[in-house]
Amino acid sequence: MLSSTVENYLKELFLLDQYGNKEIATGEIAKSLDVTPGSATSMIKTLAQAGLVEHRPHYGVKLTKQGRTLAVHVVRRHRIVELFLVKVLGMDWSKVHEEAEQLEHVVSDEIISRMDDLLGHPSHDPHGDPIPTTDGTLPERPLQLLSFCDRGDSVSIARIGNQNANFLQFAQDNGLLLGARIEVTNRNDIADSMTIHAKGKDVVLGLAAAGRIEVEYA
Amino acid sequence: MLSSTVENYLKELFLLDQYGNKEIATGEIAKSLDVTPGSATSMIKTLAQAGLVEHRPHYGVKLTKQGRTLAVHVVRRHRIVELFLVKVLGMDWSKVHEEAEQLEHVVSDEIISRMDDLLGHPSHDPHGDPIPTTDGTLPERPLQLLSFCDRGDSVSIARIGNQNANFLQFAQDNGLLLGARIEVTNRNDIADSMTIHAKGKDVVLGLAAAGRIEVEYA
DNA sequence: ATTAAACTTTTGACTAATCAAAAAGAATCT
DNA sequence: AGATTCTTTTTGATTAGTCAAAAGTTTAAT
Ligand SMILES: [Mn+2]
Ligand SMILES: [Mn+2]
Ligand SMILES: [Mn+2]
Ligand SMILES: [Mn+2]
Numbered sequence: 001m002l003s004s005t006v007e008n009y010l011k012e013l014f015l016l017d018q019y020g021n022k023e024i025a026t027g028e029i030a031k032s033l034d035v036t037p038g039s040a041t042s043m044i045k046t047l048a049q050a051g052l053v054e055h056r057p058h059y060g061v062k063l064t065k066q067g068r069t070l071a072v073h074v075v076r077r078h079r080i081v082e083l084f085l086v087k088v089l090g091m092d093w094s095k096v097h098e099e100a101e102q103l104e105h106v107v108s109d110e111i112i113s114r115m116d117d118l119l120g121h122p123s124h125d126p127h128g129d130p131i132p133t134t135d136g137t138l139p140e141r142p143l144q145l146l147s148f149c150d151r152g153d154s155v156s157i158a159r160i161g162n163q164n165a166n167f168l169q170f171a172q173d174n175g176l177l178l179g180a181r182i183e184v185t186n187r188n189d190i191a192d193s194m195t196i197h198a199k200g201k202d203v204v205l206g207l208a209a210a211g212r213i214e215v216e217y218a
Numbered sequence: 219m220l221s222s223t224v225e226n227y228l229k230e231l232f233l234l235d236q237y238g239n240k241e242i243a244t245g246e247i248a249k250s251l252d253v254t255p256g257s258a259t260s261m262i263k264t265l266a267q268a269g270l271v272e273h274r275p276h277y278g279v280k281l282t283k284q285g286r287t288l289a290v291h292v293v294r295r296h297r298i299v300e301l302f303l304v305k306v307l308g309m310d311w312s313k314v315h316e317e318a319e320q321l322e323h324v325v326s327d328e329i330i331s332r333m334d335d336l337l338g339h340p341s342h343d344p345h346g347d348p349i350p351t352t353d354g355t356l357p358e359r360p361l362q363l364l365s366f367c368d369r370g371d372s373v374s375i376a377r378i379g380n381q382n383a384n385f386l387q388f389a390q391d392n393g394l395l396l397g398a399r400i401e402v403t404n405r406n407d408i409a410d411s412m413t414i415h416a417k418g419k420d421v422v423l424g425l426a427a428a429g430r431i432e433v434e435y436a
Numbered sequence: 437a438t439t440a441a442a443c444t445t446t447t448g449a450c451t452a453a454t455c456a457a458a459a460a461g462a463a464t465c466t
Numbered sequence: 467a468g469a470t471t472c473t474t475t476t477t478g479a480t481t482a483g484t485c486a487a488a489a490g491t492t493t494a495a496t
Contacts, residue, residue, distance in 0.1 A: 005483065026444055039484055041445055046482090058444060058491055088306070089332040102324040108317055114307040223453065244474055257454055259475055264452090276461060276474060 004105040007074045008033060009043055010052060011104075013063050014071035018138070023060025069136055076132040077112055078104040079125035084115045086126045093126040094168035127168075128159030128178050128214065144217070146184075147194070147210035153184045155215035162212040175199030176213065222323040225292045226251060227261055228270060229322075231281050232289035236356070241278025287354055294350040295330055296322040297343035302333045304344045311344040312386035345386075346377030346396050346432065362435070364402075365412070365428035371402045373433035380430040393417030394431065 002010075012032045016024050030040035048055040052067035063071060078100045085096040107115075116122075123139045124130055130139045143158050157180045160171060171177070175198040185202065186195035194210055196203045205213075220228075230250045234242050248258035266273040270285035281289060296318045303314040325333075334340075341357045342348055348357045361376050375398045378389060389395070393416040403420065404413035412428055414421045423431075 003482075027442090035483090036485055037444060038446080038486080043483080045445095085329070089329065089336065091328065091332065095328070099326055099329060103321075106320040106324055110309065110313070111303070111307065111317065114309065118307065221452075245472095253453090254455055255474060256456080256476080261453080263475095 002070065005043070006047065006052075007070070007105055009047060010063065010067055010071040011074040011078070013053065013061065014068060014075060020063055020068060023056065023062050025060050029061070072132045072136045072138075074104055076134070077107055079129055079131045080112050080115050080119070080122075081107060082125045082127070083119055083122055083131070087119060088115075092169075092172075094165045094172065096126060097163040097168075098165065124159075126178070127161075127163065128157075141216070143214040145211050146196075146205075146213040146215050147207045149184045149187075149194075149210075149215065151184050151187045151194075153217075154181070155184075155217050156181050157213060158216045159214040160212065161214060167209075167212070171213075174203045175201060176203065182215075220288065223261070224265065224270075225288070225323055227265060228281065228285055228289040229292040229296070231271065231279065232286060232293060238281055238286060241274065241280050243278050247279070290350045290354045290356075292322055294352070295325055297347055297349045298330050298333050298337070298340075299325060300343045300345070301337055301340055301349070305337060306333075310387075310390075312383045312390060314344060315381040315386075316383065342377075344396070345379075345381065346375075359434070361432040363429050364414075364423075364431040364433050365425045367402045367405075367412075367428075367433065369402050369405045369412075371435075372399070373402075373435055374399050375431060376434045377432040378430065379432060385427075385430070389431075392421045393419055394421065400433075 009029065012029055013024055016028060016032065026040045026044060027037050029044075030037045033040070035043075044053060044055050044061050047053040047067065048061075051064060052070065053061045053063055055061045081100040081103045082093075082096040085091040085099055086093055091099070122131060130141070132138050141158065144155070146155070146157075149155060157176055157178055160168065160176075160178075162168070176182070176196070180198055182196050182198040184194060185197045188194070189207075192207050194205055194207065196205060196210075227247065230247055231242055234246060234250065244258050244262060245255050247262075248255045251258070253261075262271060262273050262279050265271040265285065266279075269282060270288065271279045271281055273279045299318040299321045300311075300314040303309040303317055304311055309317070340349060348359070350356050359376065362373070364373070364375075367373060375394055375396055378386065378394075378396075380386070394400070394414070398416055400414050400416040402412060403415045406412070407425075410425050412423055412425065414423060414428075
């Protein structure tokens with residue numbers, strides 16, 4: 001059995017690079033998990049010892065196949081729990097990430113399986129993130145960053161890549177929900193901002209914020 | 219924030235004496251939590267330091283008002299989660315105790331409140347144990363131990379005071395479910411056993427086992 | 437080729453929780 | 467009262483995870 005701490009490290013390594021291509025720097029994961037670099041180094045050594053990561057000292061760390069499998073399962077639990085909290089318990093999408101952060105470590109396979117059944121084997125979580133299947137595969141969608149859209153583009157929101165509660169609350173308050181049809185009414189690269197028309201309202205977004213929203217033209 | 223370990227100690231102290239009358243022996247809680255007596259002593263000192271228990275060395279330990287309040291909330295979370303798992307996710311009553319043992323430490327007040335709403339503010343958990351309200355009160359029922367019933371008594375099952383999965387599975391297989399109407403068809407104090415007629419079947423129980431089942435005549 | 441900057445690793449210390457075994461206390465029996 | 471038994475507490479050690487600060491590497495800049 002893995003500790004919550006180990007699961008968090010594995011999950012974070014996965015999220016920092018779903019494809020397992022690049023090596024993750026010690027400092028990067030330390031920052032993500034809000035621990036000191038020394039703590040991260042120490043845990044990375046533990047994980048390497050257990051065969052869950054490969055560590056090239058001073059260069060970076062990468063999940064092994066075994067580590068990735070475990071990480072994907074944590075992600076699956078996290079996202080199914082999130083969707084369950086929204087759909088069955090009616091919780092706000094801006095709050096479920098925090099809750100799932102804890103629950104992902106204690107919900108059993110049977111609970112997850114039953115939630116999955118009840119939800120009808122969903123493919124995406126409340127933020128548009130793909131839910132891995134039991135065998136570890138992730139559905140792929142061709143998405144585009146909203147920050148890359150041009151004036152006049154009409155698109156629909158497919159994913160919010162920022163789990164921060166305040167950001168999600170803001171998005172919700174301005175009609176930027178999953179599936180919402182929006183139009184880019186203005187874009188100013190000098191001012192680093194764009195204007196979106198959603199639900200009859202105009203919303204101004206900095207390009208950095210727009211970069212955390214993904215859309216599809218479909 | 220309390221650690222899971224502290225919550226487990228507090229909850230166990232509460233369960234060993236809901237009324238807060240008697241002092242609990244160090245060895246008793248050590249046995250319940252499956253730790254060594256030394257570990258229990260050490261944790262008791264920590265809890266006393268924090269004002270959650272009163273400790274009379276060599277005699278025993280008792281929850282303070284503050285400790286009891288916290289313990290009751292853990293119990294509330296545990297029992298609501300159990301019922302939710304049975305009613306909403308359709309899990310077997312023999313398995314939910316183990317699950318709740320973990321979940322009780324991570325489900326937020328909001329989750330519990332929403333589960334409670336969805337369940338219609340239930341008064342008892344799947345094993346017939348009372349669910350404390352938010353203000354810490356517990357519904358009382360006048361129950362009788364099945365082991366005290368006489369031949370010919372016709373009663374209904376109101377509580378199973380043994381969370382062991384095998385015991386619950388056995389009870390279920392023999393129609394000894396909550397609310398089940400049963401009759402005592404025989405009783406032999408010498409042989410330390412009694413026979414129960416339930417759902418068309420005869421079940422023989424040792425008096426010790428019968429002592430973990432509570433009934434009402436109503 | 438040095439030096440500086442940025443990052444990573446190591447070291448030493450700390451906390452929470454645990455155990456095994458020794459020591460101490462309380463209760464019981466003779 | 468004295469000895470025996472049972473229980474509790476203390477002691478010393480261990481493990482997981484963390485931090486602050488020192489030391490070491492890598493890379494980039496001069
Ligand atoms: Mn987590
Ligand atoms: Mn999510
Ligand atoms: Mn527990
Ligand atoms: Mn129960």
